[in-house]
Each structure stands twice: as C-alpha cells, then as structure tokens.
Amino acid sequence: MPDRMPSPALTIVICNYNYAQFLAAAIDSALAQSTSNVRVMVIDDGSTDGSREIIESYGARVEAIFQPNGGQVAAYNHALERVDTPYVLFLDADDMLHPAAAATVVAAFSGSGDWVKVQYRLDVMTRDGMPTGVQVPQSIRADGCGRMLRNGWLYPSPPGSGNAYRVDALRRIFPVPVTADNIHGADFYAIYGVALLGKVCAIDQALGCYRVHRSASTDGPGSELSFTNAEDSLAVARQSARRWSVLRQIAQERLDIALPPAPLDFSAEKARFAQQVYGASFTQRWRWFQYDSGRYFHTIVANPFWTLPKKIAVWGLTVLCLFPAASFSDRVVRYIANPLARAGH
Structure with a gap:
C-alpha cells in the first residue's frame, strides 16, 4: 500500500475584508510555502470589492469561508471553530x-x-510591495512575557501576521465576545491571551512582510506619526485599554488569572505623547513634560524588556522635544513614534 500523506501541521488563516488589491499576493505567499505540511484557509468578512471572485479563483487549493460582515473578532472565532491542525x-x-x-x-x-x-x-x-529596510518589532524578546503580563506589561510582539499559535492553547482564549465596541483587534487577544498559558518562542529573523499603506495625503495631518494601517496610533492606544478590559475578564473567568486593571504599554504611551507634543508650541510641550509625562516615562524606566542603553536613548530623545524650534521637535517626535521615519521614509 502507498504511504499515506502526513496530516498538515499548520493552517494559515487569511482574514480579509475589502482588501482585493492585496489579497492575491497574500494567498499566493501562503500557497508558496517551502513545505507541503500546510493548509490555507481564507475567511472573507462580507467584502464588497470583488474579493470573493479572487478567493473562488483558487478553487480547492484554499478552504474558502464567506461570512456576513462581523469584524475581525468574529472571523478569528469562526476560524478556530474550523481549524483542525495543531498550529x-x-x-x-x-x-x-x-x-x-x-x-x-x-x-x-x-x-x-x-x-x-x-x-x-x-x-x-x-503599499506597492517595495522593501523599506525596516523590520518590526524592534525588540523581539519574549522571555518571561507571561509573568510580566500578570503584572500588566504588554510584551514586544510583531503585528498579527508575525505570530503563530498552538491551537489548543488559543482555544482557551477564544471565542472572544463580539460586541458593538469589540469587533476589531482579535490579534490583541491572541497575542497577549495565549502568553498567559505558556512560553513564547521568539525567532530573530523576518519570516514575512508587513505592508504599510497609510499616507499623509490620504489620512490627514499627523498620520505620519502612525505606523499601523487599520487605526491611527491614538485610536490604537485607546482601544488597547478597552481590549485589556475584555482580556482581563476572559483571564479571570476561564483561566482564574487576575490581571491588573490597566496595562503598561510603551506603544500606547508613545502614541499619546506624540499626539500631545507633535506640532505643539514650546509652552504646550513644556506643560506636557511637567504635568502629563509620568506614565510615559514610567514605561521607559521600568520597562522589563528593554536594556539600559535603550532606556537612556529613548529618554534622551524625548527630552530633545523640549528644544525651542518646533521643526526640530517635530522631527524627533516622528523619529520616536514611527519606525519608518528612522529609515527616511
């Protein structure tokens, strides 16, 4: 009898909503993996831009799921009902x-x-798929991240596409409740929730590409401070607190883990800092340093994932924002807030 093919070990799930212009490249990259030990699933969240035709053109090479528009959280919930691989x-x-x-x-x-x-x-x-020379995250450390999470610290993690999970662990966090104010940010619950259940392996090499397609011309003043696509940086900071509240409830009810009321996250504090200091007068900048900078500097000085040289460097750069010339201060803020600014993009 011929040898049976081994069951796939990994499912690559592509969650799509109205990204027809990029979707084929994502699917092609999933199908072009160097191992055949992979299954590809595409969940379309009620797209109206021709995505369905693109997905259907792949035939049986992908498992296609079409759901009514319900958001990323609903898509993750749906995927984890269907996935039958270990990872x-x-x-x-x-x-x-x-x-x-x-x-x-x-x-x-x-x-x-x-x-x-x-x-x-x-x-x-x-946006056009050209390399920028920048990689994310800057810090890939994940040792002790579960212990730090229990103290409220959000550990350095890549964006959603930079993570793979053990399915049985992730199912202890999902399904995540879908409510009117909790339809996006499913990767937050996966990234941080699963780390409460065991160790995280950090591979110090790039295994994929993160596409940035925001621009100042299309997203308005101050968008040069934002690195993410779906939400501006300040919106991410606000949503982080809301998502932490949901994760805190999940951790208590399903894992019997008590998390602090609020998270400690330099990325969120950095976004608040940038929005308050960028384009501000010298008097406004000084007022922020004097009255509102405490939590920001705490996430630098007490950051358990940063080395001392990095803490000193970020502290020093922040203080440079007190330089009277607004043009110089704004350049420093962009450098701190957006990794692309450090590469001249």
Whole structure:
C-alpha cells in the first residue's frame, strides 16, 4: 500500500475584508510555502470589492469561508471553530509570508512542547510591495512575557501576521465576545491571551512582510506619526485599554488569572505623547513634560524588556522635544513614534 500523506501541521488563516488589491499576493505567499505540511484557509468578512471572485479563483487549493460582515473578532472565532491542525498562523490579507515561514514555525513548535506561540520579525514594505529596510518589532524578546503580563506589561510582539499559535492553547482564549465596541483587534487577544498559558518562542529573523499603506495625503495631518494601517496610533492606544478590559475578564473567568486593571504599554504611551507634543508650541510641550509625562516615562524606566542603553536613548530623545524650534521637535517626535521615519521614509 502507498504511504499515506502526513496530516498538515499548520493552517494559515487569511482574514480579509475589502482588501482585493492585496489579497492575491497574500494567498499566493501562503500557497508558496517551502513545505507541503500546510493548509490555507481564507475567511472573507462580507467584502464588497470583488474579493470573493479572487478567493473562488483558487478553487480547492484554499478552504474558502464567506461570512456576513462581523469584524475581525468574529472571523478569528469562526476560524478556530474550523481549524483542525495543531498550529495556526493568522495572516492579514494585506501582508505576505516568506517561503520558509511555515517550515520554520513548525520546526520551532516541534523542537519544544512548551511553546504556545512562535513570533518572528516582519520586513516592512510599502503599499506597492517595495522593501523599506525596516523590520518590526524592534525588540523581539519574549522571555518571561507571561509573568510580566500578570503584572500588566504588554510584551514586544510583531503585528498579527508575525505570530503563530498552538491551537489548543488559543482555544482557551477564544471565542472572544463580539460586541458593538469589540469587533476589531482579535490579534490583541491572541497575542497577549495565549502568553498567559505558556512560553513564547521568539525567532530573530523576518519570516514575512508587513505592508504599510497609510499616507499623509490620504489620512490627514499627523498620520505620519502612525505606523499601523487599520487605526491611527491614538485610536490604537485607546482601544488597547478597552481590549485589556475584555482580556482581563476572559483571564479571570476561564483561566482564574487576575490581571491588573490597566496595562503598561510603551506603544500606547508613545502614541499619546506624540499626539500631545507633535506640532505643539514650546509652552504646550513644556506643560506636557511637567504635568502629563509620568506614565510615559514610567514605561521607559521600568520597562522589563528593554536594556539600559535603550532606556537612556529613548529618554534622551524625548527630552530633545523640549528644544525651542518646533521643526526640530517635530522631527524627533516622528523619529520616536514611527519606525519608518528612522529609515527616511
């Protein structure tokens, strides 16, 4: 009798909503993995831009799921009802994977039974898919992240496409409640929730590409401070607190873990700092430093994931924002707030 093909170890789930212009590149990258030990699932969240035709053109090469528009949280919930592999990787429809991503991730999981998540860097590319020379996250450290989370610290993590999960662990966090103010940000619950359940493996290499397609011309004044696509940086900071509240409830009810009332997150504090200081007068900047900077500087000085040289560097750069010339101060703020500014983009 012929040998039976081994069951796939990893499902790559692509969640899509109206990203027809990028979707084919994402699907092609998932199908082009160097290992055949992979299944590809595409969940379309009620797109109206021709995405369905693109998905259907792949035929049986992908498992296609079409759901009414319900948001990313509903898509993650739906995916985890269907996935039947030990591991899952959620790829955003505007991002891409390098060919060795799946093999590298599965090898990492197979090398240790302790990992609940494997995270890796992403190469940042432009809207047109051109490399920028920037990688995210800057810090890939994940040792002790579960312990730090219990103290409220959000650990350095890549965007959603830079993470793969052990399915049985993720199912202890999902399904996540879908409410009017909790339809997006499913990757927040996956990234931080799963780390409460075990160790996170950090691979110090880029296994995919993160596409940035915001621009100052289309998103308005101050968008040069934002690095994310779906929400501006200040919206992300606000949503982070709301999502933490939901995660806190999940952790208490399902895991019997008590999390602090509010998270400690430099990314959120950085967004608030940038919005208050960027384009501000010298008097306004000085007022922020004098009265409103305490939590921001705390997430620098007490940050358990940063080295002392990095703490000193970020502290020093922040103080430069008190330089009287607004043009110089704004340049420093952009440098702190947006990694692309450091590469001249």
